[in-house]
Amino acid sequence: MVTLYDTTLRDGTQREGMSLSVDDKLRIAQRLDALGVHYIEGGFPGSNPKDLEFFERARHLELDNAVITAFGATCHKNGAAETDGGLRALLDTGCEALCIFGKTWGLHVTETLHATLDENVRMVRDSVAFLVDAGRTVFFDAEHFFDGYAADPSYAIEVCRAAAGAGASGVVLCDTNGGTLPHVVARVVREVAEALPGVTLGIHAHNDAACAVANSLVAVDAGCTHVQGTANGYGERAGNADLFSIIPALVLKMDDTCISREQLMLLTEVSHFIAETANVTPNPHQPYVGASAFAHKGGVHASAAARLPEAYEHIDPSAVGNLARVVVSELAGKASLTMKALELGIDLTGDQETATRVLDGIKELEHHGYMFEAADATLEVLLKKELGTYEPFFLLESFRCIMEKREDGKVMTEATIKIHVGDERFIATAEGNGPVNALDGALRRAIGRFYPALDAIELTDFKVRVLDEKKGTGAVTRVLIESSDGEKTWGTVGVSENIIEASWEALVDSIEFGLAHPRVRTE
Structure with missing residues (x-):
């Protein structure tokens, strides 16, 4: 069985523009636990106060499957492991499992650490032994392993052998630069397994060459039984190996029992939860869990x-x-x-x-420019009109929009709408920060008293695309509107040479769909 090690809360947060609060990290940890992940790396306690708070609060989490893990580095050059502040910080977290990284590429040892090759081996050996002697499960991340192995296989193996000999529960081979190809990963893992018989090997891949998932899977096939990755492939540069592609491949295609089939059914839900919590738009084309995957x-x-x-x-x-x-x-x-x-x-x-x-x-x-792939609500309205079952909630007599730029530089937009609901005629005016916002406000004023469900409907996204740029300002534009009532989300589309008319078309479909499908939930 493959052991799953998630590093979303540490390595994943190194993605550009991504930041998680302590509460966010705790909620994500609970969802990963429900999914069946075995180890959840919570952060680097020696680097910032947020991670220290996370580990303090994580002590009180009730987890069924996962072990919270702290991440750190080996002891400093020419320093004893017993007195190293970073290693002490790892122990102070109270975590049962710890992961430390060390150099396996001679170039990094001599040029980054400015240490000798022998001193680096000593740092790895002593650091692992110190933490193991303290009663902790220790994983060793062999940083830049594949580059180091390419440069000097014997030294890269020597470092890993030192970690294993000191008691590491697993030696994780890291493709830190993310440039190694699958056939190389497979060959190297087999050679390392031969050189280190009996040692549990793991893989930690980055996606710079778009091979992180493939590298992780071929590494398992070659002998690794521990896989590290992140939710949705989050991570620095091009990201880390996407655990949410690795897990279903292991379970459904490689017959591994890393999680149960029942837990696997949570995969899409957990993926989208983490994306929303991280304020990252879910990728609709993400394998297995994307909205467009099937x-x-x-x-x-x-x-x-x-x-x-x-x-x-x-x-x-x-x-x-x-x-x-x-x-x-x-x-x-x-x-x-x-x-x-x-x-x-x-x-x-x-x-x-x-x-x-x-x-x-x-x-x-x-x-003529319409597209219904992201506009199911407009498609439903169109079908009902063709079947004769469409019943409009209101009828437009006319609308107009006025934009005024004032002397003080402020821009005011006003919309007036004349509308019929049943036998009654209403005129309403509203101001907004643009014509669509003003029209939306005027429409709500006109019909809101008849349809209380309108209060729950909000426009959440507004996209405009010019379809034939060569016509300049006379080009046809397509407007896509996304709306939500807090329970469900729907899309509508409008097309016209006049952007306001296109927006009105999409707006009307959005409102009428929402009124035809009022939410069930009550506050």
């Missing part, structure tokens, strides 16, 4: 997937807690549209004539 757009694919899912899906999406879905576009066929309609609660299976008519209409709209 999305079928091509008509032939969608049709075949409906009849024989395994023909176009390498695993059952539900195994990792994800869903297969159909994306309707100009590439779609009737099978795609029928499947998508069912996903939206509309049954077209017995009405192929309507399906054909709607599909032709969609292809014509996409020719």
Whole structure:
């Protein structure tokens, strides 16, 4: 069985622009524990107060599977391990497991540490022995191992042998620069396993050559039984090995029991939770857990997937807690549209004539600039209109927007809207920080008294794309609006040569979809 070692809370936070509070780290640790991860590296206690607070509070976490681990370095050059402040800080965390890194590349020893090769071996040996003698499980991260091994295999092995001989529970081979290719990793791991019989080997890969996941998997195949990585591949530069791609590959394709099948079904949920907690937009194209990982757009694919899912899906999406879905576009066929309609609660299976008519209409709209891949709500409205089941919540008589730039430099935007709800006519005016915001405000003033559910609906994202740039200011623009009621999120689209008209089109679909599907939750 492979041991999973997560370093999201330490190595992952070195991603540019990413920062986690102590509360964030504690919540993520609990989710990783539920997933079944064996070790969670919480940080570097010798480097900052935040990590010290995390370890203090982590003592009180009730974890079922994971062991919180502290990370640090070997003792200083010409210094005793027993008196080294960094090693003492590791022990002070109270963690049962500790991980320390040391140099295995002679270049780093002589040029970075300014130490002799023998002194570096002594630092590794004494540091591991000191922590093991204190009753802790110790992993040794052999930093820059693959570069060091390429330069001088015997020295890189000597350092690892010293760590293992001092009692390290595992020697982790690190591709710190992330440039090693899979065939090299496989060969080197096999050679190290031969040179260090009986030693538990691990892999810690970075993704600079886009091979971190592949390197981790071939390392396991070659003999490693300990894998380090991060949630969603977060990390410095191009990131670390993505544990959320490694874990399902191990369980579903390599028959490893690192976590249970039941735990694996939490994978997508945990991935998205960590992304949201880290304030990082989830990657829709991320393998296994991305929203698009099992999305079928091509008509032939969608049709075949409906009849024989395994023909176009390498695993059952539900195994990792994800869903297969159909994306309707100009590439779609009737099978795609029928499947998508069912996903939206509309049954077209017995009405192929309507399906054909709607599909032709969609292809014509996409020719003019519409796209429905991120606009399911607009697609639902379109389907209901074609079926004659669409009931508008209001009817527009007219609207106008006025933008005024004042002498003091401030810009004021005002929108006036004339609207009908049933037999009543309303005129409402609102100011906003732009025409769309002002229109949204005016519409809410006009119809809010009739539809209390509108209070929960918020516009969360607004994207504009110019479709034919060569026409300059006369170009057609596409507006995508994302909205949420706190429970669900939906997308709508509008297209016009007038950006305000395109925005209004997407806004109306967004509001009407939200009113047609009010949230269940009450505050």
